[in-house]
Amino acid sequence: MTTTKLLSALLATTTLLLASTTSAHAPTEKVTPNFSHAITNIPGKSLVAVEVLYPPGAASAPHSHAKSAFIYAYVVSGAIESQVDNEPARIYTAGQAFYEQPGAQHRISRNASKSVPAKLLAVFIVDTGDTPLTTPHD
Numbered sequence: 001m002t003t004t005k006l007l008s009a010l011l012a013t014t015t016l017l018l019a020s021t022t023s024a025h026a027p028t029e030k031v032t033p034n035f036s037h038a039i040t041n042i043p044g045k046s047l048v049a050v051e052v053l054y055p056p057g058a059a060s061a062p063h064s065h066a067k068s069a070f071i072y073a074y075v076v077s078g079a080i081e082s083q084v085d086n087e088p089a090r091i092y093t094a095g096q097a098f099y100e101q102p103g104a105q106h107r108i109s110r111n112a113s114k115s116v117p118a119k120l121l122a123v124f125i126v127d128t129g130d131t132p133l134t135t136p137h138d
Contacts, residue, residue, distance in 0.1 A: 029053060031050050069126040075095065077117070078094060078113060
């Protein structure tokens with residue numbers, strides 16, 4: 001086999017492997033800490049904010065948050081589909097917000113678009129030191 005044919009076959013095999021690996025895993029969100037500070041007039045409580053960036057088609061695994069966490073979620077850009085507990089799933093667009101009560105189960109959290117990224121700002125009011133903030137469900 002000539003070097004050119006060998007390299008072509010190797011490139012084709014590598015391309016097929018990468019394509020199958022990429023399609024087997026759905027894209028996921030990127031979480032970036034934004035702010036964290038103790039609330040001085042409410043002893044034992046902190047305010048924590050994170051930015052959640054969802055590439056097109058990306059989703060979070062079903063999850064829950066720290067037991068003490070009350071969450072205010074604001075859609076900065078794009079559209080987010082969300083389902084909390086047994087409420088119906090709903091799509092929130094830029095400028096809209098929703099909340100999660102302490103102990104809520106976040107069943108669906110994903111970008112509603114397959115072509116446009118979406119960004120969410122999640123603001124937690126949580127007992128200081130109550131970690132982890134997010135726990136995926138099995």
